[in-house]
Amino acid sequence: MSDILKLLDKAPIWKTLTQTPKQIAELEARVAALEAKPREAEHLHTCGQCGQPASVTAVRDHPTFGVFGKKIRTITCQAGHAIEYDWKPE
Ligand SMILES: [Zn+2]
Known part of the structure; x- marks a missing residue:
């Protein structure tokens, strides 16, 4: 757990993400939308x-x-x- 966090801390993209909560919220919304899509289609098939x-x-x-x-x-x-x-x- 902590090793992963240390690794992520070294990644520039992660620092950018942690510094911009708004972007994280947007990304979370996008991920949620992507995750919802297969489920939506699955119940139809x-x-x-x-x-x-x-x-x-x-x-x-x-x-x-x-x-x-x-x-x-x-x-x-x-x-x-x-x-x-x-x-x-x-
Ligand atoms: Zn049936």
Whole structure:
């Protein structure tokens, strides 16, 4: 732990990062966005019930929030499970 910190302390980029908390916050937000993307896609391609390959088979307006552009996507797998997910298209 401390060895790693010592190493990082010698790296110019690390010093820059520690001196600019705003940049760190921006980087954290970017990492969070990147980490969220695969998870977002995964639930559209894998059944949440049995883990088999699945795909989007239907999209409809959200009954309550459809007026705000919110949708509901139905994900159906090979075993016939149909799971609905709220979806807000960007
Ligand atoms: Zn399934």
